[in-house]
Amino acid sequence: MSFDPQHPAQATSAFANYKTLFSDGLFSKAIKNTAVYTASCLGIIIPLSLCMAYLFSQMINKVKYTSSFILLLPGLFPPIVLAILFMNVFHGRTGLLNQVFIMPFGGKPVNWMSHPDYILSAMVIQSVWRWTGFITLFLLCGLESIPKSVKEAATIDGASKFQIFKSIEIPGIKHLIIFCAAFLFIDTFSLFAGSFTLLGPSGGTANAGLLMVNYAYKFTRFQEYNLASTVCVSMLPILMVLTGLFCLRRRKQA
Amino acid sequence: MKALKQIVLLLIVCPVLFIFSYPLLWLVTACFKSNREIYKPLILFPKEWNTSYFAELFSGKVIDFWGFMTNSLLTTTLQSLIAVFLSASVAYIFVFKEFKFKRIIFILAVSLILIPKQIMIFPLRELIFKMNLNDSLWAIILPGALSGIGILFFIQVYRSLPRDYVDFAKVEGASDTKIFLTTLPLILSPLLCCFMIHFILAWQQHLMPLLLLNDNQLLPVAMSSLLTSSLSYPLAVLMCAALMCILPSIVLFLFTYKNFRSTLSEQVI
Numbered sequence: 001m002s003f004d005p006q007h008p009a010q011a012t013s014a015f016a017n018y019k020t021l022f023s024d025g026l027f028s029k030a031i032k033n034t035a036v037y038t039a040s041c042l043g044i045i046i047p048l049s050l051c052m053a054y055l056f057s058q059m060i061n062k063v064k065y066t067s068s069f070i071l072l073l074p075g076l077f078p079p080i081v082l083a084i085l086f087m088n089v090f091h092g093r094t095g096l097l098n099q100v101f102i103m104p105f106g107g108k109p110v111n112w113m114s115h116p117d118y119i120l121s122a123m124v125i126q127s128v129w130r131w132t133g134f135i136t137l138f139l140l141c142g143l144e145s146i147p148k149s150v151k152e153a154a155t156i157d158g159a160s161k162f163q164i165f166k167s168i169e170i171p172g173i174k175h176l177i178i179f180c181a182a183f184l185f186i187d188t189f190s191l192f193a194g195s196f197t198l199l200g201p202s203g204g205t206a207n208a209g210l211l212m213v214n215y216a217y218k219f220t221r222f223q224e225y226n227l228a229s230t231v232c233v234s235m236l237p238i239l240m241v242l243t244g245l246f247c248l249r250r251r252k253q254a
Numbered sequence: 255m256k257a258l259k260q261i262v263l264l265l266i267v268c269p270v271l272f273i274f275s276y277p278l279l280w281l282v283t284a285c286f287k288s289n290r291e292i293y294k295p296l297i298l299f300p301k302e303w304n305t306s307y308f309a310e311l312f313s314g315k316v317i318d319f320w321g322f323m324t325n326s327l328l329t330t331t332l333q334s335l336i337a338v339f340l341s342a343s344v345a346y347i348f349v350f351k352e353f354k355f356k357r358i359i360f361i362l363a364v365s366l367i368l369i370p371k372q373i374m375i376f377p378l379r380e381l382i383f384k385m386n387l388n389d390s391l392w393a394i395i396l397p398g399a400l401s402g403i404g405i406l407f408f409i410q411v412y413r414s415l416p417r418d419y420v421d422f423a424k425v426e427g428a429s430d431t432k433i434f435l436t437t438l439p440l441i442l443s444p445l446l447c448c449f450m451i452h453f454i455l456a457w458q459q460h461l462m463p464l465l466l467l468n469d470n471q472l473l474p475v476a477m478s479s480l481l482t483s484s485l486s487y488p489l490a491v492l493m494c495a496a497l498m499c500i501l502p503s504i505v506l507f508l509f510t511y512k513n514f515r516s517t518l519s520e521q522v523i
Binding site: 058088141144 | 259260263264266267270271274275277278280281376377454457458492493496499500503504507511514515518519
């Protein structure tokens, strides 16, 4: 479909759609935004949930599971509900984020949703809020499944808490961390609903929050489905590389 | 000493938990608030608890709430049931059967996971229009009825099942269908777990219903139109709708949380 020219009259080759896209400044902007967004989501969520999982794993059972349940609740929200909630969090003057974290320290209130510099960070915050719980639970269960005897043996040999964490627990759940990272990557990379409901179909002021899938959706408004699918196909190579890496790793393990 | 440690841990964890759960708490109380209070997100509890907003939502005057709710529940449940059944059966075949090109088909199946549905949406849309399924709920159910991650998950589950069971049953002359059906209770916990994950993810779908359905809407999408269509009703009605929108997922999750945990720690992926 992506090779079907959208405007047959002007088309010169099978790659006409790709030419249209690459000459469109928005396309590179969408790529850049997606890259920044995905990278920062991964960079924040994984360490944060690792810390949380470690803290939880030190607690007594009942408290441990209740608190990880609470942490997980945001993961159950459909994006639209998230958007409704976060309109309040990010709102210009009365927003939660401004009132709690910025204004008390003498900062100027930031309009998170309409200032081009802040839209992406607002989206990252939303994503962190949503996914940390799930990833924490995954990692927590991973930590639990490491045999206690190994840790005890290390303690007897005089290893400190941090050493145990670094050389026993992290390697023990390494495969889980990688799995979570892959899962998150795919989810954030192809995020649509989150930004669609938060910013509407336009991608925000100056397209600062435009992600790839939103970019594709933009074309559907003018019934340009071929162009839209071209955008999607151009996302494939990155995902293929990732798939390849993932499969290779699995094979090595097996 | 031990108690002290627990208390310190709690003190560290509680603020984080509070930050993470604050919006949810706020949402629950916002259902009873007047418009003015809703615009002040720092106020958690309303001055007076007004319960009339729920009645307004349920009466169906603002949106066809019950219609959308049944639509949503129907599509999500059916889709998850079919998906769980299909992925379990596919995984069964991959684990216990030998056939030609197994490796290649397996790799194809696995690559399903890593290609998000959003990418395939436009060809899918074309296909559904050709099948004349647009604007029917099947347009959402059918594409969602197969999950790559489910297949991978059940392969792991079947591998951990003692192979002797299946071999014995084969020696006794049971057919594969029969073996498959009788082993289902053995993997009940993973089945439930997979159902839950699929349900939650399917419930959150947004792009597909947006492109494929017109009148027959699902609740989450209906809400977004509610959000944009002026403010002729109190905001609290919207909050009530939002609350109802997350309720099914939360209830389901409450019931399967234990299963989910045990499955996660047993079948470390």
